[in-house]
Amino acid sequence: MARAKPSLTQDNIWERQAHPYILLIPFPFLLAAGLFLDAAIEVRLSLLISAATLLVLAGFGFLSGQKVKMRQRLLRDAVPLLVSKDVNPAFLADAEGVIIYANDAAKNRFSNSVENTIADRFATIFANPDQLIYRMQRKAVSLAAAQEDIKTRKGQYRLSVVRIGKALFLWRFDELDVAAAAERPSGSASLPMLAISRGDAVLFLNEPFRRILGRRPKTLADVFGPEPVHSGAHRYIKTADGQGFACVVAIVPGSAGRREVYALPSASTSDSASRPSATGSEAWQAIEDLPVPLMKLRTDGTILSSNREARALLAVPSTDGKHFTDILDGLGRPIGDWLKEVVEDRNNNSSQFMRRKSDDDETHVQVSLRVSHSPEDGQHLIAVINDVTELKTLEAQFVQSQKMHAIGQLAGGVAHDFNNLLTAISGHCDLLLLRHDSGDQDYSDLVQIHQNANRAASLVGQLLAFSRKQNLQPSVIDVRDTLSDLTHLLNRLVGEKISLTISHDPDLSPIRADRRQLEQVMMNLVVNARDAMPQGGAITVITKNLTLTEELERDRAFVPIGDYVEVQVIDEGHGIPPDRLPKIFEPFFTTKRTGEGTGLGLSTAYGIVKQTGGYIFADSAIGEGTVFTLLFPQHDAPPDDVLETPVRIAMPPAAQDDAVVLLVEDEAPVRAFASRALRLRGYTVLEADCAETALTMLADPELTVDIFVTDVIMPGKDGPTWVREALADRPNTKVVFVSGYSEDAFKDGEEKIPNSVFLPKPFSLNDLTSTVHGQLH
Numbered sequence: 085m086a087r088a089k090p091s092l093t094q095d096n097i098w099e100r101q102a103h104p105y106i107l108l109i110p111f112p113f114l115l116a117a118g119l120f121l122d123a124a125i126e127v128r129l130s131l132l133i134s135a136a137t138l139l140v141l142a143g144f145g146f147l148s149g150q151k152v153k154m155r156q157r158l159l160r161d162a163v164p165l166l167v168s169k170d171v172n173p174a175f176l177a178d179a180e181g182v183i184i185y186a187n188d189a190a191k192n193r194f195s196n197s198v199e200n201t202i203a204d205r206f207a208t209i210f211a212n213p214d215q216l217i218y219r220m221q222r223k224a225v226s227l228a229a230a231q232e233d234i235k236t237r238k239g240q241y242r243l244s245v246v247r248i249g250k251a252l253f254l255w256r257f258d259e260l261d262v263a264a265a266a267e268r269p270s271g272s273a274s275l276p277m278l279a280i281s282r283g284d285a286v287l288f289l290n291e292p293f294r295r296i297l298g299r300r301p302k303t304l305a306d307v308f309g310p311e312p313v314h315s316g317a318h319r320y321i322k323t324a325d326g327q328g329f330a331c332v333v334a335i336v337p338g339s340a341g342r343r344e345v346y347a348l349p350s351a352s353t354s355d356s357a358s359r360p361s362a363t364g365s366e367a368w369q370a371i372e373d374l375p376v377p378l379m380k381l382r383t384d385g386t387i388l389s390s391n392r393e394a395r396a397l398l399a400v401p402s403t404d405g406k407h408f409t410d411i412l413d414g415l416g417r418p419i420g421d422w423l424k425e426v427v428e429d430r431n432n433n434s435s436q437f438m439r440r441k442s443d444d445d446e447t448h449v450q451v452s453l454r455v456s457h458s459p460e461d462g463q464h465l466i467a468v469i470n471d472v473t474e475l476k477t478l479e480a481q482f483v484q485s486q487k488m489h490a491i492g493q494l495a496g497g498v499a500h501d502f503n504n505l506l507t508a509i510s511g512h513c514d515l516l517l518l519r520h521d522s523g524d525q526d527y528s529d530l531v532q533i534h535q536n537a538n539r540a541a542s543l544v545g546q547l548l549a550f551s552r553k554q555n556l557q558p559s560v561i562d563v564r565d566t567l568s569d570l571t572h573l574l575n576r577l578v579g580e581k582i583s584l585t586i587s588h589d590p591d592l593s594p595i596r597a598d599r600r601q602l603e604q605v606m607m608n609l610v611v612n613a614r615d616a617m618p619q620g621g622a623i624t625v626i627t628k629n630l631t632l633t634e635e636l637e638r639d640r641a642f643v644p645i646g647d648y649v650e651v652q653v654i655d656e657g658h659g660i661p662p663d664r665l666p667k668i669f670e671p672f673f674t675t676k677r678t679g680e681g682t683g684l685g686l687s688t689a690y691g692i693v694k695q696t697g698g699y700i701f702a703d704s705a706i707g708e709g710t711v712f713t714l715l716f717p718q719h720d721a722p723p724d725d726v727l728e729t730p731v732r733i734a735m736p737p738a739a740q741d742d743a744v745v746l747l748v749e750d751e752a753p754v755r756a757f758a759s760r761a762l763r764l765r766g767y768t769v770l771e772a773d774c775a776e777t778a779l780t781m782l783a784d785p786e787l788t789v790d791i792f793v794t795d796v797i798m799p800g801k802d803g804p805t806w807v808r809e810a811l812a813d814r815p816n817t818k819v820v821f822v823s824g825y826s827e828d829a830f831k832d833g834e835e836k837i838p839n840s841v842f843l844p845k846p847f848s849l850n851d852l853t854s855t856v857h858g859q860l861h
Contacts (some may be wrong), residue, residue, distance in 0.1 A: 110474050123321070127556060173257040176248070181217060190257070204253055209241065210234065220245050221253060229278050233260070235279050235288045235342065258661075275346050277332075280304050281340030293347065298324020304345065308333070313345070315376065316435055316452025316468040320346065330452045334376035335470055345642045346376060348466065356655055377469035380461070381428045381453075385420065394469055397449065398440055408467075412438040426453045426465065437472065439577055446584060448476040500797065502540070503824030503845040508753030510537040514849035515760060524644070558696070561599050562589045562723040563627050563649060563716075572604050574610050580716050581620030589628040593718040595649050601692045608685040609653040616657025616710065624654040631716065639666075641700055643715060651714040660704040682805060743790035743860050746781070748772045748806075749822075750798045754845075760795065762856065775806035782810050789817060789857055796823035807837055818859040822847065 128806035164185050167174040177183050181202045186194075188485045206213035216232070221229035231244040245860040275307045276293035278286055280696075284304040294300070301307050308319045313333050321329040331347035334559045377394035381387055385408040395403065398411050409419050414436065422436055440447040450470045457463055520527045567586055578584050592835045613623045630650040636643035660668060669690040693700045697717055704710040745767045749755040752773070770789070772778040775798060781787060792810065796803040803821055811817060819840035843855045 091343065095155065167254070167687055175202060175255040177253050177255060179251050179253070210236065219403070224253060234729055240288050259310060264396040275348065277344055277346050279342060279344050287342065296321060296329050297321050308632035310723040315470050318454060332466060334470055336375045346374060359488065361627070379403070379469065381467055382465060383423065383465065385409060385423050385765060388464060397469060397471055399442060400645045409594065412451070413439060413441055414438055423465065427455060437476070447471065447474070448473045499823035504751045504754050506537055506755055507846040510846055511757035511761065511849060513537065515757065558595050558596050558598050560594050560719050560721045560723050561602070562594050563651060564592055565723070566599055566602055566626065567606065570606060571615070573605065577611055578614045578623060578774045582617060584621045586625045591629065592627055593629055593647065593649055594721070594723045595716040596719045597716060605689040605692050607790045608762050611658065612685055614652060616655050621656040626652045626654070629718070639698055639701055647718040649718055653712045654709065656709045659706040659708055660710055661706065665704055742766060744768045744770065744788055745856065746770045746778060746789045746792050748775060748778045748792065748794040750774055750795060758852060761852050765853045767856070768858070773803035779809060782814070789814065791818040791820065791856060792854065793820045793822065796821050797825065803836060811837070820855055820859055
């Protein structure tokens with residue numbers, strides 16, 4: 085049987101060339117055998133085997149190196165055969181960038197280079213070729229190849245590199261704009277396009293735009309004028325022959341702040357010679373791949389055609405046979421009226437914000453219309469579409485923030501006025517209770533008035549909590565202790581059909597918060613969870629430490645990096661619908677039936693948590709339940725000792741004082757109650773209804789005043805302002821500020837007034853007299 089002729093592959097060649105080296109191996113064996121003729125047979129054999137093994141390994145190492153070098157030589161010789169006739173410049177270089185081979189196109193394009201390196205060749209094109217070459221070569225080492233498109237003032241280029249073997253790199257240089265201009269005829273339908281930098285400097289201008297302008301502009305203003313340019317804007321460009329080119333501008337954002345600006349020919353373009361000559365279908369075919377969403381519409385809104393970007397943005401596979409209103413919804417006005425106004429040129433603003441018709445998400449777009457004409461379609465409209473979903477989302481967030489702020493201001497103002505009324509009601513009730521004992525027939529009625537006034541004060545406190553103007557008494561607390569003390573009350577609130585489980589992190593860190601207000605938050609959340617499970621279920625409260633290593637962005641809030649204590653309240657209720665979830669923290673918003681809730685529970689919790697410096701979030705799924713998550717910054721100090729505040733009962737003063745009090749209060753009922761309460765204590769009370777009256781009284785140097793009791797918010801000068809003026813002449817006078825707002829609401833970063841304390845409204849008779857007595861003594 086005839087023997088097959090072996091093929092001349094690269095490995096066959098290497099094997100044939102390697103045989104002479106293998107024939108040299110027996111000679112060392114003979115030499116080693118001669119040296120050990122007199123030794124024992126075992127020793128001679130072992131030494132002979134070791135020597136043979138080392139020699140074989142050395143031989144194979146040497147031959148492997150020769151094989152690698154031979155393959156590198158073969159590759160180096162083969163590459164020139166592949167790229168020698170390439171129309172684009174190509175270089176074969178080593179890892180140091182030294183050029184081993186350059187094809188004819190490279191020699192012609194870079195004939196003025198001095199050094200024989202890749203960096204030197206590209207220095208005439210790129211400002212910093214070393215960095216570019218280093219970056220691409222590193223990528224080629226790891227991925228075998230790399231490619232980048234670079235735009236400069238001189239043009240647009242594509243540079244690619246392929247790793248050849250272990251230490252060789254094939255570089256290829258492609259001039260995109262020059263090649264494209266050479267390939268397309270002068271009558272091509274390519275759109276005028278230029279590339280600009282972040283500072284609006286023109287980096288690149290394609291051939292159609294060069295023919296229109298007849299020059300190379302330096303900035304965007306040199307092309308379109310000083311007015312700002314945006315997608316959909318209508319501009320009139322002065323052409324090379326002095327005539328005009330009307331166009332619609334389309335801008336495509338790129339990387340590093342760069343943008344591509346396209347000039348879409350408009351119907352009013354007077355210079356037909358400056359426009360690319362093409363039929364309507366050919367022109368639209370060029371627009372098909374343009375990275376700007378575009379549509380062509382009949383004047384009645386029927387869609388004639390659309391490009392790929394428009395269909396992708398509007399999530400429709402095809403627009404054939406569709407009407408504009410089938411895809412987009414107008415925001416506040418009929419689309420047909422808008423189209424008619426644009427066609428009749430009765431609308432100065434041809435842009436409208438619209439919403440995509442979709443059940444999945446809300447995509448908002450800005451549509452700019454321009455009337456156009458063509459022999460095929462007659463009068464029609466060109467629509468330039470921009471995705472403004474992010475802008476509309478930010479706008480909605482801003483409106484929601486302003487709305488919450490306005491409601492907070494309203495709630496705070498209402499609460500302030502209510503606190504003045506409640507101070508007068510509960511104060512005069514205290515005065516009446518002093519004149520009635522428990523056996524009096526009117527005593528029980530007075531007690532009812534007093535208790536309901538306190539309930540009203542609690543409701544006002546919730547309004548102030550939402551507006552973040554309530555009075556907090558923060559201290560360092562352990563959340564585990566707070567919940568432990570509250571467990572008995574929470575179990576009573578949830579009832580027998582619902583189980584309450586509390587799980588703590590054994591190493592839970594302390595936080596700084598108002599213990600009483602934190603209890604209020606937990607009660608509100610647990611009560612809400614209970615109401616969401618009318619048939620029973622389980623409520624779980626979990627506390628743990630949480631460390632954020634990166635900023636958390638959620639629900640229009642940004643939680644900074646740091647250590648937090650996380651408290652979660654989890655229920656198994658019916659859940660909150662997605663459309664209602666963003667509104668649950670708004671005051672007076674409730675999903676309960678009339679009479680079952682005030683709508684202030686969650687808004688109060690929101691205000692307390694925010695005023696404490698924490699965050700509150702809600703997650704919910706219909707039929708699965710709701711999770712409320714609270715985040716409080718951890719505090720390093722140990723928890724403070726909890727001191728129970730004694731209950732104060734209105735009592736006649738046990739001792740009399742003879743100090744002089746200047747009472748400044750613009751609310752007459754509050755001033756009447758306060759002056760009577762202080763006189764009962766034995767004080768001499770001077771009354772003023774405003775700051776200006778008080779300063780006029782103090783202008784008398786003979787007048788002696790021991791303490792100022794003043795409201796904070798008043799018409800004219802407020803409390804802190806007039807007190808500072810008065811203390812300039814009476815520096816040792818004591819001060820008591822009273823207000824329906826919190827103490828923080830009027831500080832505004834100013835230094836604390838010396839010898840002053842704060843008494844929040846509504847206050848009782850004992851609160852007022854005890855505070856004044858404490859300041860004086």
